[in-house]
Amino acid sequence: GKVPPSSILASAPSDKNLDAWRESGCRTTHCNLEVLQESTLVFLATKPHVLPGVLQEIRPAVGPHHVVVSLAAGVTLQTLQRLLPAGTKVLRLMPNLPCVVQAGAMVFARGGDAGDGEATLLKSLLSSCGLCEEVPESYINIHTGLSGSGVAYVYLFAEALAEGAVKMGMPGGLASRIAAQTLLGAAKMMLETGEHPAKLRGDVCTPGGTTIHALHQLEKGALRATVMNAVEVATQRARDMAKD
């Protein structure tokens, strides 16, 4: 890994979650201020409604050497900068669930005082968790709709694929594993060949074959539009929640 566990310090009010950290070899504390004192790169990973209170608490301990990265959905850079000392290097990060298996999709945006150095640091650190790209802040809500929530869309699709197979006579466990591998393989081809998905799709379609028949069903069901609707709705919801 990029960082030895002993260099990581995590704080939480109770021990509820901290056991897991300690088991990985990380240090833990119940004191937020201690994290600021011991670390240069600080991740704010609380629930959004808790964050303003936490920021008030740690503000006195935040200095120009700190790099503060917020993971809180809907809390803007403007808000973060307002609640922290002027000139603090602030960045905002939106990951997604598969970071857990190092196949995440993350985007981050930097505040006014965060420079190239901070961006490079964050990007290189997080690349170990998956794809990590810098974006303008306005893309973060879109990322939520596409990839944050998007993971759930994929689970839904995988479940449906497997159900189709079960209907046709395959045992559920096997169908599920094959469905997942199919998605993984297709995604890998997209990422590694860099080819347009429409072209990759065409490559699979032999004239008059099984695939084109199946795709016709998907088109009849307006799958594309439905997926676009999903991304749109989730993005809009993220925007609405940020205003609250």
Add this chain to the structure above:
Amino acid sequence: MSVGFIGAGQLAFALARGCTAAGRRGRGVLAAHKITASSPDTELPTVSGLRKMGVNFTVSNKDTVKSSDVLFLAVKPPIIPFILEEVGPDIEARHIVVSCAAGVPISSIEKKLSTFCPTPKVIRCMTNTPVIVREGATVYATGTHADVEDGKLLEQLMASVGFCTEVEEDLIDAVTGLSGSGPAYAFTALDALADGGVKMGLPRRLAVRLGAQALLGAAKMLLESEQHPGQLKDNVCSPGGATIHALHFLESGGFRSLLINAVEASCIRTRELQHLADQEKISPAAIKKTLLDKVKLESPSLSMASASKVSLFTNKSPSSKKN
């Protein structure tokens, strides 16, 4: 080379116009006086058009056959067997018979003609109306006795009026569904696009002109590009912009599946019509009454079982027809 058209309707007109019209290279590929077209119906609007072009027009299909090297059968599919019965005796080994009739297999034409000529050269082709502006889409399949050169000759002729390529016969019905009927889908789309323009304030003529040019340009881009149409579409869609909003509407309406359905329906119907013909069941509506009467007059040996059921491919004794 002289070319003949049995049938003087839309298809004959389009092909004759395309072949004779001066293109970018200056001259048409075929001189009008080398073309003969025939039809019993002289009232067809296309007949005067053909005459104005300088094409030799006659009411005698036999005359057309005699003066042609390449003979296009440009009649509706149910008429084909009548035509073959009529002109069969005049078909010689030198003739290249090109059937443009949707859904009519080479085998049925060869079978009919072989009662008159032992090795008839038959080519089946599927083209479309834009041959008239030299932007046709044509495919052809060669029959048992048509040589490679015969195919190439046709290909040369059809390539002068658009895109032309050889295919296996079993693909021709699919081609009918796609590019045979295709222009109709495009006209429908253009009509609707123009409506959209008019709704948003454009004068109709301008809307039609711009819509047509947009499709023409897009088609040209695709033909000249290595890129997938999906990629070309992406190139037009700026993030959050007008185009992607519009595309979302198209997707919501199942635009893609509608087009797939259309191609499928046209192909299936083509096969269905062929099947009906094979079973020797033709709806009266498919054959214009005047034509039917005409054919009855000229070919008394053909028996009409009933008004609603016409016997098409029965092999009557040829002795009364041969010279």
